[in-house]
Amino acid sequence: MAEVQIQEEEFINPDIEVFISYFENLNIDSEYDIYDEYTSENYGNIDVSLSVEEPISHIQSLTQEETETEPNQQQTLRQQPVGSKRELPVQTRKLIVQQLTTLSKEPDRRLPRGTIKTIALQHNTSRWTIARLWESAKTSMQNGIVIDVNSRKRRRVGRKPRVFDMNLLNAVPIEKRTTIRAMASALGIGHSQVYRMMKSGNIRAHTNSIKPKLSHDHKMRRINFILSQIIPPTIENIPKFGLMYNVVHIDEKWFYMSRATQRYYLFPWEEEEPYRCVQNKNFIGKVMFIAAVARPHINSAGEVLWDGKIGIFPFTETYYAMRRLENRPTGTAQLRAITRVTRDVLRDKLITEVLPAIRSKWPANGVKDIWIQKDNAKPHILINDHAFNEEAKKDGFNIRLVCQPASSPDMNILDLGLFSALQSIQFKSFPKDLNDLIKAVNDAYDTFEPKLLNYTWIQYQLCMIEVLKAKGGNNYKNPHIGKQRLDRLGLLPRQLEIPQELIDAARQFLAHGIINLNDLPQDD
Incomplete structure (x- = not known):
């Protein structure tokens, strides 16, 4: 045996x-x-x-x-x-x-x-x-x-996939391909089959955002602005962007107490769902902030010498209570948001908070000729504002204002990536009042990684190259070069080079003043 x-x-x-x-x-x-x-x-x-x-x-x-x-x-x-x-x-x-x-x-x-x-x-x-x-x-x-004891199943088992002619998808208008069920109805198939086509990679989902409409004059100004940022070529070097270490970008943004809809992940058993309420969901509590950032100083070893953060400042004011409440006597100092930001309010904010922050936080070895880039919003002060220019020349600094091209949020570091990152971090805190909201925004600004801010400045240069390729337009895909991977390898450039052929084509476009027929007004 x-x-x-x-x-x-x-x-x-x-x-x-x-x-x-x-x-x-x-x-x-x-x-x-x-x-x-x-x-x-x-x-x-x-x-x-x-x-x-x-x-x-x-x-x-x-x-x-x-x-x-x-x-x-x-x-x-x-x-x-x-x-x-x-x-x-x-x-x-x-x-x-x-x-x-x-x-x-x-x-x-x-x-x-x-x-x-x-x-x-x-x-x-x-x-x-x-x-x-x-x-x-x-x-x-x-x-x-x-x-x-082997399984009786041989090779591939189960329901065989249905063969679908992908050429039929081209006949469906793009307006009928906004949802899975709408596309399934247009194709005459089940919505589950459309979902399987997405999972297999035969079709892809795309989230489309509305972009500012640009006229021919807008495109010309965008090209002129980008060409002014380029260092001319030399015998040994091709054209490239400047280092931009003497540029400060400023912009304003509303930060809200909470989203109108918020996603949570709960346990499968009967966990109590969060309860949130406001008086009117169209008037959720908010505060406007003005932020100022410069390009961080990072050496070749990856060490951050200066984080480039000037500051983020709320538009608030202090008032004194006129009536007595149960937990608040008359005359108590209260904080409230300024909901109407005018040119005088912006001028006062720049002179009393932004300029002192630049002078106090600017690197000792940094150049004192500084450009503050802003957008063209109507409440903004003019570039030749007398009160601002007098304050900007104090302590050996020569700070001047410059406007970015109109309808060009892709030409500002804050709109390009910083504000969306701060808002995402701020929404994790769930503030209960105005003071909590201001603290949450300041904490998000302080914890933002300087290296990520440096990546945004490189993305800014990539977008300007794409604008030149699009003849000043904004119909381009956001480019990606794997900045984190290049940074780990020590290959991340500080200045991007621009092909001379691209610059020549942009200058030829400006010289001829080519007008797109789609930009011309149509007759009734």
């Missing part, structure tokens, strides 16, 4: 380790072979004699002991779905046949009551699967042939 050959690495399921000690020392008086075609090996002979009178009671006792000693493991097992559709591994099928053969009784191979159910629970499968496998094994033993 031979012993049962069981390799330790075959027991890949922790739920069947309980049977290992039971099958180690079995006596053999009859032989059956189990065949696995995946390895083309004969796994030896299987003993069908019993060393105990009721092996099933032994299994049940082990299960009871596990329940007493490992309640957490048994609780996890009960939470798993019994009769799952996963395919049983070949080694697990071989072990199940060994268990059933050992526990069966001669001559008709009858199993003790509850055996199939117990083994199905041990292997986390359906009892019908165990019964079907056992019937196949009994038939093989009665016919005296090798027991085949």
Whole structure:
């Protein structure tokens, strides 16, 4: 008689380790072979004699002991779905046949009551699967042939994918391809098939944003502005952008107390959903901030010498309560947001907060000739504002204002990436009042990584190259060069080079004054 050959690495399921000690020392008086075609090996002979009178009671006792000693493991097992559709591994099928053969009784191979159910629970499968496998094994033993435990499934199984002619998609107008159900209705197929086409990569989802409308004059001014940022070529170097270390970008933005809709991830059981309420969702509490940033100073070793953060300042005012409330006496100082930001308010903010912050935070070895770039909003002060220019020349500084091209948010660092990042961080704090909102915005500004700010300045140069390619337009895809990867490799450039052919084409466009017919007014 031979012993049962069981390799330790075959027991890949922790739920069947309980049977290992039971099958180690079995006596053999009859032989059956189990065949696995995946390895083309004969796994030896299987003993069908019993060393105990009721092996099933032994299994049940082990299960009871596990329940007493490992309640957490048994609780996890009960939470798993019994009769799952996963395919049983070949080694697990071989072990199940060994268990059933050992526990069966001669001559008709009858199993003790509850055996199939117990083994199905041990292997986390359906009892019908165990019964079907056992019937196949009994038939093989009665016919005296090798027991085949391999799966009967061959190659690819399941429903075959439906073939769809992708050329039909071109006939569907883009206006009817805004939702999955709308596109499915236009194509005459089910929406589930459209979803599978998305998952397979045959079609892709695209979120489209509205961009500012540009006239021919806007495009010409955008090209002129970009050409002014380029260092002329030399004998050894091709044209490239300046370092921009003496430029400060400023802009304003409203920051809100909360989103109108907020996504949460809750537990599957009945967790209480968050409750949020306002008097009117169209008038959620908000504060306008003005931010100022410059390009960070980072050496070749990646060390941040100066973070480039000038500051972010809220438009608020202090007033004194006129009436007494339960928790507030008359005359208590209160803070409120300035909802109407005029030119005088902006001038006062620049003179009293922005300019002092620039002078106090500017690097000692930095150039004192500084340009403040702003957009063309109507409340902004003029570039020749007398009060501002007098204040800008103090302490040896020569600070001047310059306007970016009109309708060009892609020409400002704050609109290009900083404001969206700050807003995303600020929404995680869930402020309850005005003071909490101001603190959340300031914390988001302080925690913003200087290297990410430097990446935005490089993205600014990439966008200007794309604008030149688009002849001053804004119909271009946001370019990506893998800035973080280049930074890790020490290959991130500080200045991007521009092909001379692109500059010549832009100058030719300006010289000829080519006008797009689509920009001309149409006759009624």
